[in-house]
Amino acid sequence: MLLFALVLAGCGGSQSSDAGAGPGEAAAPTPAASAPVSSQVGYSPATQYGTDQCATGNYPAQWTWNPASIQKQDAPATSGTPRIEQVRNGVVIATYTSLGGDKGYSKPNSADGGDTAVGPFRRQPYLQYRSGDVFKVYPAVYSGRDMQIYLGPNAANDADYSAGVFSVPENITIRGVSVDGVRPVIVNPATGASNATYGQSLVYIEGRFDASGAVVKPATNITIENIDIVDAAGGGNIGKAGIYVNGAKDLTLRRVRIAGFKQHSANGIFATGNNSGTLLLENVELDSNGGAGGPEHNAYINASKTDPGFTFLVRGSWSHDSFYGHELKSRAQRTVVEGSYLSGQRAAAGTQAEAYLLDVPDGGILEARNNIFVKNRSGNQSNGASITFGVESASTSRAWGLTVEHNTFVAFSRYYDDAGHELYPFFIGGQAPGAKRIDANVYVGYCPSSNAAKNERGSNAAVLGFDDIDLSFRPRSPQLTGNGSIVGTLSYEHLAGGSARRTNALGAKD
Known part of the structure; x- marks a missing residue:
């Protein structure tokens, strides 16, 4: 039987392709520099961390899965000439030198590539594409209001x-x-977000609204692939996010990296309540976004005002090092996170890092499987849970259900703040309705708590020590007692990628 309670949360030969295929607390002696880790070629070297972290506080220094180990992410350009090709039915019909922004005005009757003096993606007055067009963006630094x-x-x-x-x-x-x-790579320029993006973001996706503010027609089936979108130390104001989504249906971000927007206290991705269908993040990296203004987050997805089945789907992605806010925050009616890696950081002295890893405060449907959740001492005024569910509201107007299975939860500290508040896996609202299944997960580094809810591990759990897992967070001795249906589902391959599960071993990795 699961125990639920409201727990106060304070206490990168000339080939081109269209797509790219902290320190911790004191540690026991470890091997020399670790070799790259690959789940396909064996385990990383054995360690000798011991099992007395709860008594001594001597946790291993937090490790990050080696970025070169499995999936190599293409690097952002540092030079090059901007070039965007408009392709229709496999034929290039126009070539541009800017994306859009504030450079001049487009001409009427230009949907067939008739005006290349300005970029195709500007806000009014005239359309420069037709349904089905593909825009190929070549390597360069795209930085400026246009x-x-x-x-x-x-x-x-x-x-x-x-x-x-x-x-x-x-x-x-x-x-x-x-x-x-x-x-x-699209880089925030000194002038910041442009008028074309309402001063809110570097990428703005919008539907058509009526006078009352209701969506009349959403931007539908939009896909953005294989681009870095980043802030810069000398960049100007970003109102809300790297990507702002306001009136989209079925939006896909694939092999995209959104990073650094904490410099201007902005979200990585922000989605309003005017979206519908599925917002898919596939092989996406979210890095160092957020801030105290909202607070802001690596991703903040609001509930749909019109679609009771609106789904925020995160697959094979890595969200890490958010600042002040959460690695992922979703108020969507349905949230699915699978085969992904959510990792916090250790806050520098006197500062705060992230709050939660996966925050689903309004509940609804949450499915989390084959994920790795890593928490450390995130600092004062932060939070200790990896997953929240239904802690702010429990509206019966939405469907409810919680499934958390075959994940690995790792704590690299006993406490998350100076006051000695404990790290713990789950913060589940006491009034959250619906069926709840927490099963076949692996837990490492957590200490027993006097608060029963913080001890929640669900059924068929494996509580392991740091020596029992390798540097890809795999148990060294897999326990094949998980649900057989997990075989073939998406597993995570670092940096941003995925592979099929081969066994029903407990935890996120085979």
Whole structure:
């Protein structure tokens, strides 16, 4: 029987392709520099950390899964000439030198590539693409007010513009091209977010609204692939996020890296309540976004105002080192996180790192499987749980259900703050309705608590020591007692990628 209670949370040969294929507390002696880890070629060297962390506080220094070990992510460009090709039915119909932004005005009747003087992704007045178009973005540094992306309502011609008829983007793909292991990067310029993106972001995706603010038609089936979107120390103001989503249906971000926006206290991704369908993050890296302004997060996804089945789906992704806010925050009606790696950091003295790893405060449907959750001492005013569920509301207007299976939870500290508040896996609202299944997970580094809810481990759990797992967070002696249906589901391959589960071993890794 599961125990639930409201726990106060304070206490990177000339080939190109269209896509890219902290310190901790004192540690016991360890082997020399660890070799790259691969789940396909054997375990990393044995360790001798011992089992007395709860008594001594001598935890291993937090390790991060070696970025070169399995999935190599293409590097962001540091030079190059901006070039964007508009492809229709496999044929290049136009070539641009800017993405859009504030550079001049597009001309009417330009949907077939008739105006290349300005980029295709600017906010009004005229449409520069048709449904099904693919834009290939070549490696370069895209930085400036004309190097930002707006995908939203535009008029096809003068008559439509005068009549207030604006076409909404559908079936558009923006695809970064990798050349010699380098891909395009959109960088926040000194001027910050452009007028074309309402000053809110470097990429803005928008539907069409009526006078009351309701979505009349969403931007539908938009895909952005293989691009870095990053802040810069000399960058200007970013109002809300690296990517802002306001009125999209079925948006996909794939092999995208969104990083560094904590410099301007902005989210990595922010989605309003005007979205529907599925917002998919696949092989995405979210790194060092957030801030105290909201607070802000690596990703903040609001509930849909119109779609009771709105789904935030995260697959084969890595969210790490968020600042002040959470690695992932979802108020979506349905949240699915699978084959992913959510890792916090150890806060520097007197500071705060992240709060939660996966925050689902309004509950609904949450499915988390084959994930790795790593927490450390995140600092004062932070939080100690890896997953929250239904801790702010328990509305019966949405469907409810909690499934947390075959994950690995690791704590690299006993406490998360100076006051001695303990790290623990789950913070589940006492009023959260619906069936709850916590099963076949692995737990490492957690200490027994006098609070029963903090001791929740679910059924069929494995409580292991640090010597019992390797540097890819795999148990060295797999326990094949998990649900057989897990075989074939998505497992995680670092950096951002995935592979199929081969066994029903407890935890996130075979």
